[in-house]
Amino acid sequence: MxxxxxxxxxxxxxxxxxxxxxxxxxxxxxxxxxxxxxxxxxxxxxxxxxxxxxxxxxxxxxxxxxxxxxxxxxxxxxxxxxxxxxxxxxxxxxxxxxxxxxxxxxxxxxxxxxxxxxxxxxxxxxxxxxxxxxxxxxxxxxxxxxxxxxxxxxxxxxxxxxxxxxxxxxxxxxxxxxxxxxxxxxxxxxxxxxxxxxxxxxxxxxxxxxxxxxxxxxxxxxxHQVGESETLVLHVGENDDSEALALALNGVAGVIKAEATDHEVSVICPEAEDVLAGVVTKANERGIKIRSIDIREPNLEAVFLHLTGRALRD
Amino acid sequence: MLKTFLIGIKDVRLAFRDRAALTFMLAAPFVLTLGLGLVTGRFSGNSGSGISDIPVAIVNLDDGQLGQALVDAFNSPELADLTEPTFPSDPEAARRLIDEDQAAAAVIIPAGFTQSIIPQASDFESAQPEVVQIEVYTNPERPTSAGIIKAIVDEFISRVEEGRVGGEVSILQMLVSGRITPEQAEDAGNAMSQRLQDEPMTNEAAITLNSSTADGQAVEFDALAYIAPGMALMFLMYTVSYGGRSILAERTQGTLPRLLVSPTSSAQILGGKIFGIFLTGAAQMLILIGASSLIFQLKWGDPLGVVVLVLAAVFGATGWGMFITATARTTAQVANVGSAMMLIFGALGGSFVSLEQMPVFVQAISKITPNAWALNGFTTLGLGGTLADLGTPITALLIMGASLFAVSVYLFGKKDLAQK
Missing domain, CATH: 3.40.50.300 (P-loop containing nucleotide triphosphate hydrolases)
Known part of the structure; x- marks a missing residue:
């Protein structure tokens, strides 16, 4: 062509x-x-x-x-x-x-x-x-x-x-x-x-x-640029500090990158199941209630996050 | 060329689908014409068309022939339909009739008027007599009717003045050369005054001096022939600013950028927009002329002259519409400036009050308005003129339009029409 x-x-x-x-x-x-x-x-x-x-x-x-x-x-x-x-x-x-x-x-x-x-x-x-x-x-x-x-x-x-x-x-x-x-x-x-x-x-x-x-x-x-990473999306309460949670999760073993958006924290990691327990523990330590969790396969959102450090909807 | 035409046609269609625009373009001038026609008594007379029976109060304090000549002129058969004179006993009574809106104007002929114009034998031996003037006391509520009375008196004075100057020079020359005695000079003056007295009676009445058509038929002056074009021209200025506004509106609503990415050149687009404004304005004027002819039986005059004058007037007005659009940044600015221009040009151009009744400096300023030139042309046509008599107003309107287009195109060239 x-x-x-x-x-x-x-x-x-x-x-x-x-x-x-x-x-x-x-x-x-x-x-x-x-x-x-x-x-x-x-x-x-x-x-x-x-x-x-x-x-x-x-x-x-x-x-x-x-x-x-x-x-x-x-x-x-x-x-x-x-x-x-x-x-x-x-x-x-x-x-x-x-x-x-x-x-x-x-x-x-x-x-x-x-x-x-x-x-x-x-x-x-x-x-x-x-x-x-x-x-x-x-x-x-x-x-x-x-x-x-x-x-x-x-x-x-x-x-x-x-x-x-x-x-x-x-x-x-x-x-x-x-x-x-x-x-x-x-x-x-x-x-x-x-x-x-x-x-x-x-x-x-x-x-x-x-x-x-x-x-x-x-x-x-x-x-492929973000490897085989998966994205864990944590939905938190309206009054919870998603920014603070993202900051804390960046130190959790296995987490490549964590970013906060409106009442959500996106966590990029090689295997979601491997970091899930550590993520939940960190949230509990900070008194943040996780309402739901999505596990997403590698996608363009993750690519954008990986390349810019920001979510597309920012 | 075809695309320019198509863009213009599209704009006409859009303008005539906009109810608000239609109100200003057609309904408002029509209603105002109707209203002003009622105010001036255009529709209350039984003559069908034309102003008639203008009430005028005449006080003749002159004991000479010329004062009587003017009174006789108002009583003449030529002015019988146009004026309805009354004769109050004194100037105060006459002015009272005006103040009480019972007459359009009072004509007060002062004592010694004839003597001030035609010297008696004794005047050649003594000092020149004091110059006295006829007073025309007008009713501001009836500007058109009062204007007509003033025009009759002006015409009378003009004729008297022509005769006086010519006669005085002749008699003085004869006196100086010794060919006549002072007594003979007085007789000659009296004879001339008699001729002056007779002349307005035997010729056409002063007001109808220009009011005959090419084929010799008498034409009556119709107040609506002044009011209707005045209103139509004033609201023509709305139409051209509306059209100009549409250029900036198309930029905001995204259709202009869309046109600019189609295989249509900027010149075709701008030409189309100008053509659209021109077509809309011409359609508006011709609809108003057609409607007033049908509904008010208004005679606009020579049809060819009317059409050419309309096109020239719309051309001049479109130039103004383009100019304010080229200088404005937003549609709101065009709307505001356009509304102001409509009213200012309407006032300056004689849409409300005849230009002849305005100060000289206003008459001079009015030359920048298409209204003044076009109204001048329509008045000429209304009084029986033809296209051949419209050279000056049509030339002025074409020069006005062309100049404004040139400036506007230059200003548009500096504008970024692609940016919203």
Whole structure:
């Protein structure tokens, strides 16, 4: 497979602030590549540069062989963009929105009408196509937002956190749509801060934090970086000091690393069963009541924790 | 070009689906026109169209021919439908009629008016007689009607003055050359005053000096022909600021960045937005003109002149809409500045009070507003003018629009439209 996207040392500064610090990666044709990182990591800025919206401070990127800085119009013909926030005309109907955006992608006449009908079918809004978007639920609006990005059958689709703030049912529908598009041959660059989505969808994942791409590879390759470690997640009471417990657990034999988040303490260790007794004892010594314990196999959350010392949701 | 057109059409569609915007664009100017029409008595007369029977109080203290000539002018058949003169006994009684809103204006012809204009034989031997002036005491509650009365008196004085200067020069030359005696000069003056007296009666009434169409048909002055365009132009400024606001709103709501990552150039997008504002403004004006023609039987004048003037006015106004958008950072700033501009330009441009009744410096400032130029054009059309008479206002509006577009495009070039 050849690369549809090649990014080399992409940098974006806003004054003194460095939003993206020399990011490099490639995406092969036909794959789903996820950029996984917390809010403010630089995911949207990266997509904005690749989609020709922002000009990079330095570095280079090509899409289907076209430079994003020197040949923006050629790049725009190849890509589709589904922005993080809804970008629709709410006083127009779904059909009117799709027709307008199709026209902006040079579709017209019967081809446009047929394609709009296809997309409406694809996003499951054929029945409500003639209702104004402002009357839709959040999930339905998200689906129209995605539909706009699909109209011209782009080779490479950028999806910037398309599931933020929607109900589980709509999220499931969107994830299924992403998989279906990929099966049809579309290449996708998907950004998210939800580890589960990256794990479910991606052929490869790039982990981004503070504007730097700190790891890249398949899920297996990435989890291998933290060895065969497991993660013990301790759920503690609302009034318990999870920070103090994490600090104490870092001294327990067999614990690689312990980090506290909201009423949870994540403990990375080679074998959860080996450290379980010591962990419970430490909690009891500090008067902290453990409400429940989860044992997780190595995952991207653990990788992020391992690489940054912070949980993804921090 | 096609995308520019499509973006413009989309904006018109959005504007006409926004109920709040529709209220300001169409309902408000229509209701205000109706209200002002009622206030000025436009709808209470039985003449169907045009101002009629303007109550005017006339006090003639002059014992000469010219005072009587002005009284006769108001009683002439030409002004019979337009004015309804009454003759109070003294100036105080006349002013009281105005203060009590029983008349639109009082015309007080002072004693010695004729003598101040036409010297008698004795005046050639003594000092020049004191110059006296006709007083027009106007009712601020009836600005249009009072303006018409003032225009009649101005026209009368203008004709008298032309005759006086010409006659005085001739008689003096003849006196100096010894061709006539002082007694003969007095006779000549009397004869001239008689001609001045007759002239307004035999010719058209002063107010209708310009009020005939190309084919010679008489046209009545209709107050609504001033009020309706004044209101429409004022709310046109709302429409153009609303349109300008939509550029920044699209940036905030993410549709502008989305357009910028489609195969559509920035020039096409900005051109489309400008075209959308222009189309919306033109549609608003033409709907208001159409509706007022149908409902109020208002005659706007030469249709070709109206259409070209509307397009020029919208062009000039769109320039202002783009300018305030290019200088603002947020939609709220555009909305606030736009509302202020609508009212200030409305006042300066003569939407509320005729520019002719404003101080000279206000008239000078009003030239920066599309309202003043366009209203000037609509008044010309309302009084029977044609497209050929609109050269100055149309040129001014086009220059205004083009200049503001140039500045706006420069300012937009420095703006980062991609950033939310």
């Amino acid at each position: 050849s690369n549809i996207l090649e990014v080399k040392n992409l940098v974006k500064h806003y004054g003194d602030f460095q939003a993206v610090k020399g990011v490099s990666f490639n995406i092969e044709e036909g794959e789903i590549f996820s950029l996984l990182g917390p809010n403010g990591a630089g995911k949207t800025t990266t997509i904005s540069m690749l989609s020709t919206l922002y000009t990079p401070t330095s570095g280079a990127a090509t899409i289907s062989g076209h430079s994003v800085t020197r040949e923006p119009m050629a790049v725009r013909q190849v890509i589709g963009v589904v922005p993080q926030d809804l970008a629709l005309y709410e006083d127009l109907t779904a059909r009117e929105n799709l027709i307008f955006w199709g026209q902006m992608y040079d579709l017209s006449g019967k081809a446009l009408t047929a394609r709009v009908d296809e997309v409406l079918e694809q996003i499951g809004l054929t029945d409500k196509a003639n209702n104004r978007v402002k009357t839709y639920s959040g999930g339905m609006k998200r689906r129209v937002n995605i539909g706009v990005g699909l109209l011209h059958k782009p080779k490479l689709l950028f999806m910037d956190e398309p599931t933020v703030g929607i109900d589980p049912q709509s999220r499931r529908a969107i994830l299924d749509t992403v998989k279906a598009l990929n099966k049809q041959g579309m290449t996708l660059l998907y950004t998210t801060h939800y580890m589960e989505e990256a794990e479910e969808l991606s052929d490869r994942v790039g982990i981004i934090d503070h504007g730097e791409l700190i790891a890249i590879g398949t899920q297996k390759e990435l989890t």
